[in-house]
Amino acid sequence: MSADKPAPSKLKARQPRGFVDRGPADVAATERMLAVIRESFSRYGFDPVETPFVEYTDALGKFLPDQDRPNEGVFSFQDDDEQWLSLRYDLTAPLARYVAENYDALPKPYRSYRAGYVFRNEKPGPGRFRQFMQFDADIVGAGSVAADAEICMLAADTMDALGLKGQYVVKVNNRKVLDGVMEAIGLGGEENAGRRLTVLRAIDKLDKFGPEGVRLLLGEGRKDESGDFTKGAGLEAEQISGLLEFINQAEQAAAAMRTAALNGDIFNNEIDQSYFVLKEGGTFYDSELCQDGHQELEAIRGMLRKAGFGMDRVIIDPSVVRGLEYYTGPVYEVELTFEVPNDQGQVVRFGSVAGGGRYDGLVGRFRPEPVPATGFSIGVSRLYTALKAVKSPIVDARNELPLVVVTAMDNKSPEFMPGYQAMVSVLRQAKDDNGKPLCRADLYLGSSGFNAQMKYADRRGAVCAVIQGSSERDAGTVVIKDLILGAELAAASRDVKDSAEHKAKQAEAQFSVPVEGLVAGVKTVLARHS
């Protein structure tokens, strides 16, 4: 079989939909971003913990939104003993299992953080993957709203640490408020639990579909552009207008807070309290759940303001819904407020990069005693996209050590390889003037000729190349070629190329040194471009 005619039986190299590879810039940048978050969480006294990717399906439970597919959004498979296993779909359900299993051994309240990939067996789309990373922090065993306030402070301080000062807002709500509102419009009681969930998810789509879309989702249903129909909650017109009135009021309050914050008026108590929907005589005034929820929000607000977190960083916003089913009290969402173009080319706020809330029932699924818990989760890929959008230095690829490529001119003659290997070895050990590693060093190991080797050095982003042919070897020298300066000179016009200045620069861009001067020569070139 010749190379021109590939065997028809060759496999196609391909990936399952919704799974992606990540190259060097992404990996290194994400690493730096995770380090900043880790440092911030650690400063708050949170300890790392890691649970495995695979759990018993029943231990994870079923709390995912949009469970419109038969396998309910989770990748599952049977173990040898017929028990069902699943890939984790978030980091909260496994934490609940972990805490329940190690309850007596853990200090309580138990503060922990963990980062890792989670998996959703969902229809992938733009920016929507079946494997993505989350970074969570949780406090288990603290029922007080002080724990919720602490999570909000942690979220805000972490955004500051990431360099997003002034570009985010942490929005806080309470499930009880929304539950009270729904009760007030006749959706209370166990028998309406499923319907309440549909309503919550409809409200959650406000950013995506606007008020008109939400109105459809609260009523008969909504057809999207692809023609797919989403069945609605089937509410009466009066119920729908009650809900929309509530949402409208919450949105107006949030807008007023934002304006005040932009004017530096970050502790204006009157505006700060305008989220309060329990006006005497108003629709929801009599709801005990609403009152209860508001009381908790007021306590959280009080702590935040006294701790110096103003409306520029954290606000109460009763329209916030989190999609997961297990939340029982306060919920939070970190929204990035700067604007970016969306898929349709419109300019929109970047939106949510993190969220969470109180989930007092989750650990209790395994334990005889109630175990309150609260926490939040950062969507790492979303955050990474955001940091790239604001050109954050954290995700800037130039933070890496420079690369030097040692070429192998005589790679057809194996006896010369040890000489080249010695050069990379020296460069790998070399230190800069501060005693830090000078560079990364790579030896060309392919079989191609000199031109291909120079192309290789370019493609790898090397700052300089080291060259030794037979004449240099005989003379005990090496040639050092500055690839950045070289590229600049090559791009110059004919006139410039004839100038004396250009010729002087050419001598700088490629010069010869004794073998012992290799490190010094490389240092000279690296210093030009640092």
Added chain:
Amino acid sequence: MSADKPAPSKLKARQPRGFVDRGPADVAATERMLAVIRESFSRYGFDPVETPFVEYTDALGKFLPDQDRPNEGVFSFQDDDEQWLSLRYDLTAPLARYVAENYDALPKPYRSYRAGYVFRNEKPGPGRFRQFMQFDADIVGAGSVAADAEICMLAADTMDALGLKGQYVVKVNNRKVLDGVMEAIGLGGEENAGRRLTVLRAIDKLDKFGPEGVRLLLGEGRKDESGDFTKGAGLEAEQISGLLEFINQAEQAAAAMRTAALNGDIFNNEIDQSYFVLKEGGTFYDSELCQDGHQELEAIRGMLRKAGFGMDRVIIDPSVVRGLEYYTGPVYEVELTFEVPNDQGQVVRFGSVAGGGRYDGLVGRFRPEPVPATGFSIGVSRLYTALKAVKSPIVDARNELPLVVVTAMDNKSPEFMPGYQAMVSVLRQAKDDNGKPLCRADLYLGSSGFNAQMKYADRRGAVCAVIQGSSERDAGTVVIKDLILGAELAAASRDVKDSAEHKAKQAEAQFSVPVEGLVAGVKTVLARHS
């Protein structure tokens, strides 16, 4: 329902066999260990790449050893479109898919590294998990043995970077040598491919079962302690003795090299070449495969020695087998040579922590052209166990920032929480004299009383606690309690406790400062124990 009578329907918090959680010390230590490896790989010019956990089953192929179970050692499940997906069982098969898919865009030879969990659907046992981490480095597109030599140097330098100087040896072999040996005893040809694999796996068990166990596995088979029977290769007595003679010779050579290395005689060419089994008139002298394999090993050896890697760091050992089916040429194994007690209480060498080899056929499964490749993989959990065994500072938990716990004496009165929150906030922002973060700070958020809070601080490993009750609040002060000194003093005898010196120390262990002196007071305590 009372808390005394748990509902019978409560779930049991449990984990599938072979999956484990990892606590704070493990997570932090592994993180530091990975950073050392990453830095070492990067210095060699390797770039990070990350592939997802899930791949098409056929893209991964079937190259696992010990495929004695129906699902062949891999966790698999069907996608919506009926195609089979699997969790990756190593990081090499996904790399092959990645390179094949992005072939034209990648610089070649392509150097990359990646760390991540892999999954094996195998019977778990002590130290044998169904999820474990690997850290790989590979060079794809370089057919020259210089690439294999470079991987061996990288492996050795990485062990040095991990502080294991003098405690490891990189052992190199070549599949061709073993294949030649098997050919010479009549196991050549396509029809014996399966049998050759069984033989290789039997030889691979030498460390585990000794020569007698290997003899059984080469013949009829072997029954283990649990009564499980492993079917053997069914070789004739003469074939078996031929193989064992070969292995014995290789082992004797390795022992001689080790002795020479221990005596500092690391470049003794005669001993270095004693691995050479092709003595004129010997059993395997006529095998072309053997000769070919030896020639490659000689070339690798030459490069290593010229680059200054002596027998103390890398040796040629023809008895080395790697279990994976896809290797086609040189194979390597990093063995830690220090001794530890094994499960049976015997003192044994720690053994293998990394391995790899050349796999020239793997990328070619997807591509029309042949694509040579070589690389190695570190078993991260094994390495972690090893570093703990030698008490490496890399995995020492004391590298963390110290923790300070602010207690909440008046946690029944929510109005005092903001005051405590302000204290932790100040401590989280505090810097030491070098401008580095001073400490981690944790506010007690539970509802228990003072004694439980002090126990909490102990359990979390806090160095000091900050206390403010109503009298301190009225006086504008806080009490700082040195928990380490306090524990020492509490353990003193009655006589000592009455001494003046003891009382002076007690004053040091617990003292009061004005609220503004909080950071300075904490610094004093931390300085005592740094």
